[in-house]
Amino acid sequence: MTKKYAKPEEFSTLELMAVCGSRQIKNGQVVFIGTGLPMIAAMLAKKTHAPAAKIVYEAGFIDSNAKEIALSIADSRLGYRASGAIGLIETLGVMLQGGHVDLGFVGAAQIDEYGNINTSYIGDFEKPSVRLPGSGGGNDIVSSAKHIVIIMTHEKRKMVKKLDYLTSPGFLNGPAAREKAGLIGGGPLLVVTNLCQMDFDPKTKRIRLATLHPGVTVQQVKDNSGFDLIIPENVPSTEPPTLDELALLRAIDPNGIYIPRTK
Amino acid sequence: MVESAIEDKRITLKEAVKLVPDGAHLFWGGFGFQRPPMAFAHELVRQKKRNLTIYTCGSEMDIDILSGAYVVSRYEMAFYAIEGIGLAPNIQRRIREGAIEIEDYTNLAMALRFLGGALGVPFMPLKSMLGTDLLSKKRFRPKKAELIECPFTGEKIVLVPSVRPDFSIVHASRVDKEGNAQIDGIKGEDIEGARAGKKVIILAEEIVDTEFIRAQPDQTVIPNIYVSHVVECPWGSYPMMVYNYYDYDMEHIRRYYEQCKTEEGWQKYCEEYITSTDSHTDFLKKIGMERLMELKAKKPLPY
Numbered sequence: 001m002t003k004k005y006a007k008p009e010e011f012s013t014l015e016l017m018a019v020c021g022s023r024q025i026k027n028g029q030v031v032f033i034g035t036g037l038p039m040i041a042a043m044l045a046k047k048t049h050a051p052a053a054k055i056v057y058e059a060g061f062i063d064s065n066a067k068e069i070a071l072s073i074a075d076s077r078l079g080y081r082a083s084g085a086i087g088l089i090e091t092l093g094v095m096l097q098g099g100h101v102d103l104g105f106v107g108a109a110q111i112d113e114y115g116n117i118n119t120s121y122i123g124d125f126e127k128p129s130v131r132l133p134g135s136g137g138g139n140d141i142v143s144s145a146k147h148i149v150i151i152m153t154h155e156k157r158k159m160v161k162k163l164d165y166l167t168s169p170g171f172l173n174g175p176a177a178r179e180k181a182g183l184i185g186g187g188p189l190l191v192v193t194n195l196c197q198m199d200f201d202p203k204t205k206r207i208r209l210a211t212l213h214p215g216v217t218v219q220q221v222k223d224n225s226g227f228d229l230i231i232p233e234n235v236p237s238t239e240p241p242t243l244d245e246l247a248l249l250r251a252i253d254p255n256g257i258y259i260p261r262t263k
Numbered sequence: 264m265v266e267s268a269i270e271d272k273r274i275t276l277k278e279a280v281k282l283v284p285d286g287a288h289l290f291w292g293g294f295g296f297q298r299p300p301m302a303f304a305h306e307l308v309r310q311k312k313r314n315l316t317i318y319t320c321g322s323e324m325d326i327d328i329l330s331g332a333y334v335v336s337r338y339e340m341a342f343y344a345i346e347g348i349g350l351a352p353n354i355q356r357r358i359r360e361g362a363i364e365i366e367d368y369t370n371l372a373m374a375l376r377f378l379g380g381a382l383g384v385p386f387m388p389l390k391s392m393l394g395t396d397l398l399s400k401k402r403f404r405p406k407k408a409e410l411i412e413c414p415f416t417g418e419k420i421v422l423v424p425s426v427r428p429d430f431s432i433v434h435a436s437r438v439d440k441e442g443n444a445q446i447d448g449i450k451g452e453d454i455e456g457a458r459a460g461k462k463v464i465i466l467a468e469e470i471v472d473t474e475f476i477r478a479q480p481d482q483t484v485i486p487n488i489y490v491s492h493v494v495e496c497p498w499g500s501y502p503m504m505v506y507n508y509y510d511y512d513m514e515h516i517r518r519y520y521e522q523c524k525t526e527e528g529w530q531k532y533c534e535e536y537i538t539s540t541d542s543h544t545d546f547l548k549k550i551g552m553e554r555l556m557e558l559k560a561k562k563p564l565p566y
Contacts, residue, residue, distance in 0.1 A: 018414040035347055038393050059372060060449030061295045071347035071513070072323075074295035076506045076566035079448055085506075087450035088294070088320060089378060092371040097390050116395075120367060125400055133350065136321050136342030140275045140391045181394035182419025257347075 005240045008214040014259045016213055018044060019241040020192045021105060028052045029102040032141050035073055036140045036258055037151050038105035044247055048245060056095060058137040060087045066159045066198075069257050092140045099184065104145035106138050106168065108152045110160050114168065115170025115188035115200060116188040117142060118163040121174050125165055135167050142168035147189040148171060159225040170258035171205035176246070181236050196221050197238060201230050210240040221248075269473055271440045272493045276543055279343065279464050279494050280306040281525045283430060285316070290426070291319040291326065291379065293500065294451025295346055296511050299325035300434040300466055302499040302543040307536060308332040318377070318426050322453045324503065326510035327351040328537070331529045337558055338367040339405065339426070341373050345520050352523040366402045368392075372423045374452040375460060379425025381458030386422045388413075393421060397449055431460025433484065434499050438467040441481050442490025443476045448506025448565060450484060457485045466496040468508050498555060509558045510566040515530050515550075 021041030025031055027050040033042045034057075042055045045064065054063045058072035062084035069144050070077040079085055095101060109132050112119040119138055123129035138149065142148050152158060171177060178187055191198040191207065199210045208230035209221060218231055241249070253259050280303065283289070293299035304325045309316070315335045317326065329335045331353030343365075345353050368376070374385035392398045392408060400419060401407035409422045433453050435444040438445030444465050446453060457463055465485065470493065476483060500506075501521075502512035505532045522528035542545040547555065560566055 024313055059297065059451055071511070072296035073346070074297035074449055074451065076297070076448060076504055076510070076560075076564075079506060079565050085447075085449045087454055088374040088452045089369055089455060092374065097371065120396070128358075131350070131365070133344035134340070134342045135363075135369045139369040139395060140371040143391045143393060151376060165400070166394075169394045172394045178392070182390065183393050184390050188469060236322055262551070 002206055004243045005244050006243055008240065011241050011246055012259065013213065014248060015241060016238065019193050019245050020238065021149060021151055021199055021247070022048065022188060025050045025053050025103060030056060030100055031055045032056050032058065032096065032101050032104040032145055033108065034105060035210050036068060036107065037050060039070065040253055040258050041105065041247065044245065044249055047248050054222060056091055056101070058088060058091045058141070060085050060091060060221055062086065062091070070086065092137050096140060096144045101145045103147050103149065104141035105149050105159060106142055107182065108150050108158070110158050111150060111152065111170065112160055112162050113229065114172060114205055115150065115191065115207060116162050116163055116166050116172065116175060117168040117170060118165050120167045123163040123164060138170045140183065143183050144185040146186045148185070150188055150191045150195055152191070154221070154224045156196040156224055156226045157172060159227060161227050172199065175203070195224060206230055208232065209235050211236050213238045214240060269441050272442050272490060273470065274465070274492050274494060276302060276306050276494050277331060278308050279303070279313070282462070282492070283307070283312060285313045286315070287430060287524065288316045288318065288404055288428040290428045290431040290456040291317045292324060292431070292451070292456055293322065293325065293455045294449065295321055295323060297449060297451065298434045298446070298500050298505050299323070299497065299503050300432045301325050301501060301503060302496050303432050303434070303466060305537050305543065305546060307334050309541070318373065320373045323351065324519060327353045327523070330354045330357045331523065332533060337364050337366070339368060339373070339404070341370045343366050345516065348520050352520060353529055355478055356526065364403050366395055366404050366407060368423065369397065370378070372408070374455055376423050376426045377452055377455035377459040378380065378429040381455050384425060386424050388420045389424055389556040390420065393419060410503050424460060427436055428460050428464065431457050431463045433457045433463070433465055433485070433517070434496070434505070435465050435467040436505065436527050437469045437471045438465050438493050440493060441473055441474045442487035442493050443473070444485040444490070445476070445482045446484050453483055458489055458498060462491040462493045462520045463489050464494065465490050466494040466499050468497050468499065468505055470495045496543065499543070501547070501550065501555070504566060506559055506565045507562070509555070509560055512554065512558055540560055
């Protein structure tokens with residue numbers, strides 16, 4: 001069966017980002033999810049290529065089969081046909097730190113070229129201009145999951161040379177730094193933005209352009225990044241959503257809570 | 264069982280809040296939108312408590328209210344926002360004013376700090392915070408966390424100090440008058456938190472007969488041995504949610520969020536819903552039976 005792809009005018013950037021996230025989830029994996037776009041991505045993965053993925057929410061819902069969009073990771077909606085409802089010591093302690101979590105999704109207010117994440121402060125630590133929500137379980141997940149996918153918007157003030165505060169560890173200052181620090185997880189695998197997907201160069205651990213979303217140019221990515229990212233000679237374009245994926249996405253979030261209907 | 268063998272620990276919400284002196288340290292139960300002790304927060308505001316320190320993983324509108332009303336001056340925690348909506352408006356403002364300070368940890372670090380307190384050991388080890396500013400930067404604690412090499416394996420590990428707050432405040436699903444509590448749905452960090460406090464106050468949606476508890480002892484997540492006081496408090500987490508009991512009132516939460524973006528808006532909210540009502544029952548009357556019935560869980564769904 002050949003895949004029927006949607007045309008660029010048929011999907012929104014947020015829909016494409018959700019599909020990109022979804023495709024990182026492999027069947028059977030144990031996946032840690034937060035609210036927002038990652039939740040939609042996980043629900044889509046379970047309805048398409050990864051029905052046996054086990055979705056875990058740090059508040060304690062295990063192997064959730066939620067049928068409705070939730071607003072909080074502790075939302076009772078996530079308890080629908082879950083296999084367990086336990087607590088944080090179970091999820092972040094035993095499951096995650098114990099080495100059972102394959103993939104974690106996180107957001108970021110800022111990242112640097114090694115995929116280090118800030119979700120705590122904008123401005124100076126002593127006198128911040130904005131107090132962001134903080135780590136929550138973010139630092140725990142990024143420290144100890146085998147792989148991490150970061151989903152965020154691509155702006156110069158968010159892709160920075162130096163973070164205002166390092167909340168969650170990417171590759172710290174380069175190769176072998178995670179191991180040296182004593183971290184057990186594998187670090188970031190992919191950054192999904194509204195412009196592109198970026199992965200990490202295995203040698204230098206620096207961020208590298210992987211695919212460009214339809215209609216986006218390399219120059220646009222450069223202009224919206226505050227650090228120099230590695231640009232390979234040939235950058236393929238991001239695989240668009242299939243018509244099936246789009247229809248499912250719209251059924252998952254019918255009221256446009258996380259993916260507002262723009263077209 | 265002989266009736267006299269069962270201790271009756273029931274007190275009213277007002278009496279429970281009166282026990283908390285200014286400057287006390289509290290474990291604050293609930294996680295995100297699930298089972299926050301909202302009614303207890305309202306009563307702390309009504310009784311004008313000051314200078315409290317709160318320990319929790321992540322909380323939302325409940326601690327935003329406590330921040331707005333200047334009840335709490337210090338937090339040790341991991342997360343605060345109105346999830347899915349935006350940053351907690353009062354907390355932002357009070358931080359800018361210098362009225363509150365926050366020592367940042369991670370959710371696992373906080374949960375382990377409660378477990379350490381419950382176990383009676385001075386610290387707990389974990390593999391988070393390594394290599395980050397969470398380890399290298401601190402706000403007010405003389406010692407926030409320590410990086411050591413494990414004496415057995417040599418691996419790097421972070422130690423965080425255990426917590427033994429003066430009170431643990433937990434909103435449960437059901438409790439008997441002796442203090443045996445059941446919690447439906449996720450437990451967040453409440454199992455450990457309830458055991459960490461020097462005194463433990465359990466609020467619950469329902470007070471049930473002790474025979475109900477003893478017919479299914481495997482459902483007890485907080486045994487009476489740890490519990491000092493019990494408070495019957497239906498709809499005690501409204502406008503947030505309690506698993507199997509009621510859904511959140513998103514309309515109310517959004518209105519709160521929008522209104523509290525300004526200090527005047529917050530003052531108006533505080534007066535209308537908290538200080539001009541003289542009890543939790545009075546607050547619920549203001550919300551109205553009609554609205555509450557709309558939010559009641561539609562079983563078998565837990566919301």
